[in-house]
Amino acid sequence: MFVYEAQRYPKVPGCYVMRDARGRILYVGKAKRLRDRLSSYFTGTPEHPRTRRLVRQVASVEVLLVTTEAESLVLEDTLIKRHRPPYNRARVDEEDGYYYIGQTDEVWPRLVPFRRHRINKRLGEAPPARAFGPYVSRRYRDALLKLVNETYGLRACDALPARVCFLYELGRCLGPCEGHTTRAAYTRALRSAGALLARRPSAMLAHVRRVMEGHAARLEFERAKWARDLLTSLEGALAQQIVERHVEHDQEVVWLGDERALVMKIERGSVVGFEAHVVNGRGLEGLVDALAAPEVLVAPDHAGAAPRVRAASRGVESQLLSMCEMNYRYREEVGAW
Numbered sequence: 001m002f003v004y005e006a007q008r009y010p011k012v013p014g015c016y017v018m019r020d021a022r023g024r025i026l027y028v029g030k031a032k033r034l035r036d037r038l039s040s041y042f043t044g045t046p047e048h049p050r051t052r053r054l055v056r057q058v059a060s061v062e063v064l065l066v067t068t069e070a071e072s073l074v075l076e077d078t079l080i081k082r083h084r085p086p087y088n089r090a091r092v093d094e095e096d097g098y099y100y101i102g103q104t105d106e107v108w109p110r111l112v113p114f115r116r117h118r119i120n121k122r123l124g125e126a127p128p129a130r131a132f133g134p135y136v137s138r139r140y141r142d143a144l145l146k147l148v149n150e151t152y153g154l155r156a157c158d159a160l161p162a163r164v165c166f167l168y169e170l171g172r173c174l175g176p177c178e179g180h181t182t183r184a185a186y187t188r189a190l191r192s193a194g195a196l197l198a199r200r201p202s203a204m205l206a207h208v209r210r211v212m213e214g215h216a217a218r219l220e221f222e223r224a225k226w227a228r229d230l231l232t233s234l235e236g237a238l239a240q241q242i243v244e245r246h247v248e249h250d251q252e253v254v255w256l257g258d259e260r261a262l263v264m265k266i267e268r269g270s271v272v273g274f275e276a277h278v279v280n281g282r283g284l285e286g287l288v289d290a291l292a293a294p295e296v297l298v299a300p301d302h303a304g305a306a307p308r309v310r311a312a313s314r315g316v317e318s319q320l321l322s323m324c325e326m327n328y329r330y331r332e333e334v335g336a337w
Helices: 034-042 049-057 069-083 138-152 183-197 201-217 221-237 283-287 316-334
Strands: 014-019 025-031 060-065 099-103 111-115 130-135 251-256 260-267 270-278 295-298 309-311
Touching: 014 034, 014 069, 025 034, 025 049, 025 069, 034 049, 034 060, 060 316, 069 270, 099 138, 099 183, 111 138, 111 183, 130 138, 130 183, 138 183, 138 201, 138 221, 201 221, 251 283, 251 316, 260 283, 260 316, 270 283, 270 316, 295 316
Parallel strands: 251 295, 295 309
Antiparallel strands: 014 025, 014 060, 099 111, 099 130, 251 260, 260 270
């Protein structure tokens, strides 16, 4: 049976992974302040029956520390998609307040911004027929909404007008108001927009970059500028998080101590977890069999130990190394190995 000790958990952003006695992941969650969120589970009796059942099965809780709330949101999404925990299939309450895109339930559906449990003038009283998200920030969500609406020609007007507007003339709306498209064609466009919205941020950026390059190659300079501006907006909105990037290969980030090492696993730009290893003063030599990625990032004083091992460069790589160190020092402090 899991015994909750509040002092073992810091008041910082991060994700928590709840496991049963067999080590099976039951639930993955995110928090702006890990200690406060975990206290809501294990201090007193949870209100919801499903949460009470979850708490009874928990045997251990692992936490992964990040530096921003946006990073906790992205990391949580990665871990859920990777592990598909049984208790994450019906999460509603914990998503309150994050940014979503909703599909309206209309003859010619719209995609509109919304936040759960908030008044939304564009949705009205009806709940969305379908929801996409949550997204890491309002800026990212709004840039994404502009991208899919204008790429697939979905109507953006709250009330269907009698005549087409300038967006139809620009080729950014299919013009359902004047019958310039069929219901079947509009439904296909809506389905394609949904598939694009379901992509991870790194895949989304890669997609927009390909679109921009395609327009440029065809000398469609206005459309290339449109795609470039959208790409800049998306990248700017994602600048606050480093746990998912566009990288073509796997990486590992290593923080070495005298007795132990912590390895941050990164799959094609997405942080997927940490692994602790005993090195007993052997440094990277004690990790040779454990390191599997084609590129290993370490602090400068450990670089060059093997051909694929190099010092983390400035910028995002340095920040990833600092995040790995933060998690190492937390585990060292509370003995969470």
